[in-house]
Amino acid sequence: MKEPIKPYGDTLNDGMVQLSFTLPVENGPRAMKAAEVYVSQLNFNKISVVHAQKISDGFTYFMVYAEANPSIDYSTIEATEMEFEHMDFYTINALIKETLNRPLRVVGGTIGNDAHTVGIDAIMNMKGYNQDYGLERYPEIDADNLGSQIPCQEMVEYAVRHHADAILVSQTVTQKDSHILHLTELIDLLDKQGLRDQYLLLAGGAKISHELAIKLGYDAGFGPGTLPSQVASLLITKIIERAA
Amino acid sequence: MKEPIKPYGDTLNDGMVQLSFTLPVENGPRAMKAAEVYVSQLNFNKISVVHAQKISDGFTYFMVYAEANPSIDYSTIEATEMEFEHMDFYTINALIKETLNRPLRVVGGTIGNDAHTVGIDAIMNMKGYNQDYGLERYPEIDADNLGSQIPCQEMVEYAVRHHADAILVSQTVTQKDSHILHLTELIDLLDKQGLRDQYLLLAGGAKISHELAIKLGYDAGFGPGTLPSQVASLLITKIIERAA
Amino acid sequence: MPQIPINTQQITKSKQLAKEIADQVQLFINDHASVSVERSVLRLYGVDGIDHNDTPLPNRLVEILQQQGDLNGGISRPFASAMLKSGLNAQQTAEQVEQGQLKLDNIANFSSIELDNREQALALEAIKVMDRSNARKHAKIAKNPLPPQPWRYLIVATGNIYEDCTQAESAAYSGADMIAVIRSTAQSLIDYVPYGPTTEGFGGTYATQANFRIMRDTLDKASIEQGRHIRLVNYASGLCMAEIAACAAFEDLDVLLNDSMYGILFRDINMQRTFIDQHFSRLICARAKILINTGEDNYLTTADAVDNAHTVTASQLINEAMAKNAGLTDDLLGLGHAFEINPEIENAFLYELAHAELARALFPDAPLKYMPPTKYKSTDIFYSHCMDTLFNMASVMTHQGIHLTGILTEALHTPLMQDRYKSISSVNYVFNAARGLGDELEYKQNGFIVKRAQQVLDEAEALLERTKLDGLMQTIEQGAFGDIKRPMEGGKGLEGVFEKGVNYTNPVMDLLEGRS
């Protein structure tokens, strides 16, 4: 059954959207007209340019409300979702013990020139995140957090040396797509050395989605608010899947 | 010469736009995907759905940054602009005296069921607006501010009775286009009675633009921040034009 | 815990002045009634519904009586007599009268004791309407308690009651404690209460009893879901103040906008009519325990908020005195004020604090209604959002009662669902982060804030002195409030005012005023 949807302001399907942007023009009636024309090219009608403000010589900032024309069919929308049961600390440990009969070995860190470790620390360090223990705390997980700015080569060597089951990489800086650069570099390196299939590869970070991670060749991607137990659940679920 | 422009974030022509809107769907990965797909239909790429928040059962609010594709040619943009010199109190009075040799007669008010008078008061009452005297203060202007919620018929009768040169209408409430309804009602009434050309017709209000006023058949439209002296300047300029 | 040291003698004196002003007006009120007071009596007796022209029956009946020239005796006795004659209930009797099958002029048919008794019985039923509503609200609050103050008040205004419910659900989900359904523009100027559920309003939704019920049901569900009693607010002010109060009592409304002067100043409703109507409406509110909100905040939308701060204070004192004359207790007095100072004034926030603390000090037990910035809101919604954030801070710092949530799109449109969410997020953030701030601070003795509060009180006192001398009606004629002048005989609705005849009866009013 079709489920056509549009943005909602205060009347179903009114299409109401708020936009703000800057145009490289000097403020004035022509600038406001330009903003309106521009927004009309974005498939909107009933365009109100409600605010125009000079913010530098030759630059004007606009606030716009407008009604979007398109309607999409929600029934056709599919998200790339991870499939795993979110288990708790005890269940996960028990399951690892049962399946592997040895600790699950995980190595993680922030690669490239990214120095943000708070995210990977939240997942790996004892303390964990939001009352949820980090992987280091799991008796059945051997977790090594290498820290930040780890060159990809070093990460791979470490994984090989320590017989890791999974490599966890964190990326926070996304300016000029630097996260994609680094994540791709790691995959390429693993590919080149024929190691890609040896490891579960997880990416995470504020702007990482599962969809993006899959697209880049990772096994899973984790965004904001991820709990360590989710990561651990996914790891053991995947390992059981692979074993089967 | 062509002047192609696009929104500017931090690199020329990056097309960066901020959007926010609500979709009538329950939050979750599918909802976020729907937001992304929706924005893609608005002619954007590199879409980041940076925030998704349930705000009611079955409603999710989204914050999005994305890069707009279109580029428009600024050299082709023309705004409907009023043409008049902005004169001061003394010049205007002198000019009225010189041209008309009698007071300029103005009647104004808020028509329809709109009760907002602060705008029309700002233009007409003694006190004026932002250190700029209101029309009542002009010795050469007879200004009658009828107040709010004036039925169109009453406004017209008053204008006829008092031999007005100009009718000034204010409209603030725009919900369900009620301003357009009222402004059109007045024009239709004047048309029907063959009185349209007898008066200078000015519209004003927070969401009135010159362009809109012209479209509706008014002589001029004034938006936020209008000063009484601008209105007076326009009036006398138009009267001189008509006389010529 | 008033933070601002204010001379208690000066407070007593100002309150005394306000009482004298109110008592003067009360003398006038006591001798007069209005069509809408009479219609309210009918509604409380159980008359509802409309005729084939969509005219509400209460209007039809009062019109009939008026056409007969018998209005100055009041509707109660003729209607009681008609009921005695018909032997039917109030609604059926009214229908018969409307259809011309029964007349309203047959008082003579019954003995004065018979009529007295019938009227008294009807009036007791009317009182029960109010008491039952109060009891039902108590029961709801016992299950889902009231949240701590400041109460987060949000408006819905789509024009369509069903769409309003959708918006209200969202507001409740995000934290609203009170939902006000804004009325369609100019409803206050129509001299009847529209009937049934409505879906077409401009800038708001018609206040009808059916709409009240629909929204109350929605909020009852939301209250259970959220575990806090979410109050319903509507507007009484206008030509039907008392009738709307009656409808509100039927439908368990918690709060009504109800000001003794708003209609006069902002709707150009005749002042005599307004004073009469507000009194009866407030009697109803007092009995049904409907909290009232007054509208002093509006003054600052037409007059400058620094220059006219004292008019707000003076008006609050007058509103309070009139409310007390109608039996309203402190806990029901949502006296209004606002955060409306031009943000470009240096130290605008200090002025705001001074004004807010003064109100707090004058009415320590009243759940003050604090209005957000509106007039100086920008079309740059980010800037407006900051203004609201400081307003939220002022509100929680100074322990306000009812917090009208400022909306970042105030200068643009009636709120969209997401606007409301964004705005209440700011309230939630600030209230949590600064909950205890007011209790941590002291204002410097002789500092700017303390001096400013004192100055406003001095000016208010002077205005009250003058008002007492000239009379309130005369002072309004001179434009003392909101920079707006209204003549005593001008404005809408004067034709609905009448002097009570010697034979005037209104046993509901008598009971409410404790006279029988």
Add this chain to the structure above:
Amino acid sequence: MPQIPINTQQITKSKQLAKEIADQVQLFINDHASVSVERSVLRLYGVDGIDHNDTPLPNRLVEILQQQGDLNGGISRPFASAMLKSGLNAQQTAEQVEQGQLKLDNIANFSSIELDNREQALALEAIKVMDRSNARKHAKIAKNPLPPQPWRYLIVATGNIYEDCTQAESAAYSGADMIAVIRSTAQSLIDYVPYGPTTEGFGGTYATQANFRIMRDTLDKASIEQGRHIRLVNYASGLCMAEIAACAAFEDLDVLLNDSMYGILFRDINMQRTFIDQHFSRLICARAKILINTGEDNYLTTADAVDNAHTVTASQLINEAMAKNAGLTDDLLGLGHAFEINPEIENAFLYELAHAELARALFPDAPLKYMPPTKYKSTDIFYSHCMDTLFNMASVMTHQGIHLTGILTEALHTPLMQDRYKSISSVNYVFNAARGLGDELEYKQNGFIVKRAQQVLDEAEALLERTKLDGLMQTIEQGAFGDIKRPMEGGKGLEGVFEKGVNYTNPVMDLLEGRS
């Protein structure tokens, strides 16, 4: 005007402890130097430019000396000798050395007096570099004065110096008083200062002397347009602290991020290297009157802001003591702290005020650098905007010096032009509306805020006691700051540290330390 009553004896005691800690480290510093200290000397002597591999000449020359095994005598004397030999200026001499036409090992050719004199002359030139910069800045400020505090500090970070200028112009137009050009990620880990204008950085723009000049020119124009001196800020911390300070002195920078421990904790730079480098860099700052900003705010991004508030205080005291050891005066001490408490904590704002007032009370004459919320910023930019608005309020209330403008898109991306505008609008609004608030209020004696400030000071004092006993390096090894542990021999750049030989000369340092 410290608002919080703090025991002055306790302050004196804490400052004494910090001084003892700093003096301990100073003993180590005095005996050591680093490659980057030597390179700074060369820069101040007038050596600039790069070789055919893009290696800066200061690096090449120090490398050559190191390869000869002569580094522990310092670069000054061999270089003076080379100049005597070549008879050319510093730059030309360096080029000849780089090209192998001149050696750095010929000290013996000249008498010790000749060498002393040449070194002394070079050092005096170096001092003039700093003094001239100071004079130029003074002249600019005389024409376009400094605005009142808190100074509105905004960042640009496009990666392209020219695009940065466009953004900086916009920021200045909207009210910025200080512009910081954020560095490309990981520049602090490269052991040289890149050369020339650059247009490709990640998350920021390379700090190069040419980039400094380009931005300074832009801001000079903006200062004239705006009628206030707009300061330029860049980052010293990292493997090139002292060199960047030297470059900054050439290009009239007003402010440098310059912390005695940031590099250790947040960049894993070796602590010995960092302590040595920061000292020389600060000597330069003191002479060129470059205000330093320390980085205690960073601790609260990795450690909890309530639990670790005292580490900020302790670190400020240590940073202050070390800065004083390098001759920096109070007016040049932009000691850092931050508004980083989880907004979900009840009364988070009260904690923030307590922390901000404590800093204010401890360092009454320092232009404290106050960082906005970053860690708990939401991707809902409206919510984040509210957080910044309360931060702005806290800043102006507590009289902070340098106000890092919080950006509503903090949790998303480096600021776009419009983000910066929206954010500074909030600052302008709050600063104007609440300018005098801090002077109007008093904190309740024994209230939450006063007690909290006292608690933090007590904890800081205890940490300083422990640090004094164990030594600063050991305390860092234990993870006392920012929840981060760093070993004494670990981290980057240790290889660049050397013990001063008996023949070590550094006449610039001698002059800066007042030893000659």
